[in-house]
Amino acid sequence: MTGHLHHPRDPRQAVCGLPADTVARWETEDPPVAERSCEDCLTLLPDAARPDDYTHPASDATLLESLRRIVAARQHAKIDGVLVDLWSARVTCAIWDRHSDEHRQRLLTLPSHELILRCVAIYTRVTGGSR
Known part of the structure; x- marks a missing residue:
């Protein structure tokens, strides 16, 4: 053990x-x-x-700016205690850009790690699991 x-x-x-x-x-x-x-x-x-690279309370739209910085720097970062890799950040930004404002507001009610996981799940469902 x-x-x-x-x-x-x-x-x-x-x-x-x-x-x-x-x-x-x-x-x-x-x-x-x-x-x-x-x-x-x-x-x-x-x-x-x-330590965290970025901290965001729920309903903070600046989370997407932090994710875009991760994509631009091509480097993982720690957001609210969770490591976010480049692929997850890129997918979250892509899904976010394609959603309407109504859906964005619903996503913003989630904690940051849940928002990222939800966007990854949507991407996986839409693309059939391919990367």
């Missing part, structure tokens, strides 16, 4: 993304022993611990 590391900014999950209530064993040594720790937790820890 491998131990997982607590997410430094979200105690409800492990660094690798597992919900805290499903983790059977936490790694308690500092630094964690590599042979007994989740490899994903160890490799993702530096990115998880870094």
Whole structure:
């Protein structure tokens, strides 16, 4: 059984993304022993611990400006505690541009990570899952 590391900014999950209530064993040594720790937790820890590049409350339309900066810089960034890759940012911007104002306002009621996931789901449904 491998131990997982607590997410430094979200105690409800492990660094690798597992919900805290499903983790059977936490790694308690500092630094964690590599042979007994989740490899994903160890490799993702530096990115998880870094500060946010952008923060946006719900209903903040400047989230799209931040996503467009990610696309322009061709570099992932951390938004509200979640790493956003280039592809997800590009897809979110593409779906956003094709929606009406009514649908945009509905999307803005979601937290930033939910808005991105919803746009990725729409893109996947529309394109049949191809990238």
